[in-house]
Amino acid sequence: MYVAVKGGEAAIANAHKMLADRRRGDRSVPAITVEQLVEQLALGVDRVMAEASLYAPELAALAVKQARGDMIEAIFLLRAYRTTLPRFGASRPVETGEMIAERRISATYKDLPGGQVLGPTFDYTHRLLDPELAGDGEVPPAPARESEGEPLTRVADILAHEDLIERSAAGPQDEPFPEEPSGDLTREPLEFPMARDLRLQALARGDEGFLLALGYSTQRGYGRTHPFAGEIRMGEVEVEMDVPELGFSVALGAVKVTECQMVNQFAGSAKVPPQFTRGYGLVFGQSERKAMSMALVDRSLRAGELGEDRVAPAQDEEFVISHSDNVQATGFVEHLKLPHYVDFQAELDLVRRMRGEFEEKAKGSDTAKQEAAE
């Protein structure tokens, strides 16, 4: 006698209860608050906002809490929420040149107007675990900067003055922004080859680890681009939106972003004089690793446009963009745990049949050999 397994619904409900229980953990430990996450795990919250393409620190923190600290799960939660939000319009491009930078460094000039501003960085910390942090000790406030509040000239603009770097619509010294609004791959079907705006959007929400590895691969010779970190800056920028009915733009608020402009060697071609080229990275929040990786990969993906040979993975747009989204990748890798027994049954049947044929043939050739021997 056999009765098929039933009760999927009850099993799912119980699994959800168990998840909620484990998420809360030991009840004698106070529950973590969203405010604590926003304030004290800010870089994790930033990553979730960046890869979910939604600037909402409290919601991102809630997602981190709900996901038990699983970043890709948190990104997924925030994206699934984002997709239900109505669209009111598109903001004007943010002007990173007017950023009040908390951090601004350049690897290409020893000193420059505004100076090198280290800001809140892990750089030069000695990676020694700090026992003090295990407790809740007093932390003195950071010293105030002298020149705080002054916008800093962008390094790429300094090079642009000399006409030593390719022109870009992203610089204040260059042509005005095109009237054509940027594309949005969350609203339009993806198509290869992509325009650079869509490609940058895909990279900005791409998986940090994937882009890091790809960027690293270009440094190790898989599509070398000879990069210099022209500038990395991080701070708040104003977001404005044009309201045609009003005839002027309205400030919506400020978002924290990290921008990286890589300056890359370029020998020039028959038409273009030798000059530097750019790789661009811009992400929500404070994430230098992501912004730099993005800039490296952006530059690599411009290989075709700049007439370079496309030989390495990081130069292959379809490969990079098709696999950079960690929510898609996670879903498809993990879907292998869904039942596949109908397909497996079909394969079982085939393997058994082919095995039978194989053995039949082996037997046949044995008999033939035997007959030949006799």
Added chain:
Amino acid sequence: MTVMTGDIATYNFAYLDEQTKRMIRRAILKAIAIPGYQVPFASREMPMPYGWGTGGVQVTASIIGPDDTLKVIDQGADDTTNAVSIRAFFQKVANVAVTTHTRDATIIQTRHRIPEEPLTEGQVLVYQVPIPEPLRFLEPRETETRKMHALEEYGLMHVKLYEDIARHGHIATTYAYPVLVADRYVMDPSPTPKFDNPKMDMSPALQLFGAGREKRIYAIPPYTRVVSLDFEDHPFEIQSFEEPCALCAAEGVYLDEVILDDHGGRMFVCSDTDHCEERLAQGHKGRLAAEDAYAAKEPAQ
């Protein structure tokens, strides 16, 4: 417009916003007009993972209305966990009637099977599709496969199938077996066993295919020719099973192999649970059916 109240007040009917539904609806109409052609669409992030039926869910969410009755199956069964989960999702966000009975459903969302009971006019079968491109495993680049479809250049697929024959003596594709739709597009039927391929041909029901992660929608209108690719000397054939369903004694249906013990004991039972239960209710009895097998089963919902 928010039509739901209470705990899900912030979500629209059937979860998707109206502009998204319009975009998907336009894609569905074009898919019907070009049978077997994969229409790109701006797939949305859904509240379940990519690869778990987001394409099918988006298609269903865009076509479903308050008068519909929904059936969801995975591997032919209404009670597999992902089918239960998707059915619960639509009950929650669209408040629609659900059923496990194939004949009572107006929309059937499926993963990996086509119901045994013949579908009827007016019914819509929505397939969840992981990889919509039948040429993908032969050519990974979308830019290339798109050209092949445009030029109706399917030589690569025939070469692949013929290599199977050369190596194994027969075509070694058992599921996701490619078909030619309305004599024009080669199409992936989703990972259904090839056993189900003949059911797609001249079906009275509308068949819609949604691939969320790959952002494609395609369709087979009712009464449309769907031919499984083959060769004159190696005609297409479906799987056959040596024994009938151990529960309902059905023959000519697709069976699941169930392992009964640690010593290789096994039985074969209907993959289509609704079909099996109906036969049990009618009094059909297989070799391992309990006297009260039907009564002992809880309804799948």
Added chain:
Amino acid sequence: MQTLQFDAGQFTAKAVDGGFADPVYDAQAVFHALMQANARPGVRETLADRLEPPAPLEAGLAAVALTLCDPDTPVWLSPALRTDAVRAWLAFHAGCPLTDDAGAAAFVLCAQDDTPPAQDTLHAGTQEYPDRAATLVLALPALDGGAALTLTGPGIEQSAAISPVGLPDGFVAARADNRALFPRGVDVVLVSGRDLVALPRTTVVATADGSSSNAEAN
């Protein structure tokens, strides 16, 4: 392409009234009818009486527009439809941009008394992306009582018959030329009052005397 602007003069109660009473459910119902009509070319679907568009925009045309058109779909209106009232109503309820270039339109809406643009001037999609083709929506005096046409193709078990009144001259030949472009091609929806019939690009249209769009195509 022009984008519809709300100016104060247009922003009247007339523009606001007469849309779907329930935009979510009504759009689903109209879409269901359109989907079934396209899946079964020649089978007539009747829409519920839920719209009061400003004349001369017929209910059938209006229903298609409100169900499928939005800021992503350029729409071409036939001359009779280019009234302030119709523009304002579509702007408010669909938000679709209007275009004077029928060849650039995703949807081409044609009133009963107007001559539609020739089908071969509309966007038929590309060989790589045949889905980008236009949909031509023709309002007719009646879907019955005209010359009999026989339909065959996907969605039709044997053959289907329609007899619409007031088809533009050369319609059958134009469908044959369109069929020859497959997979490219323009899709057609015929509406009359609240009734509609769809003729997707796959449908072979033949007149009773036997001249078929397929014969002409080949």
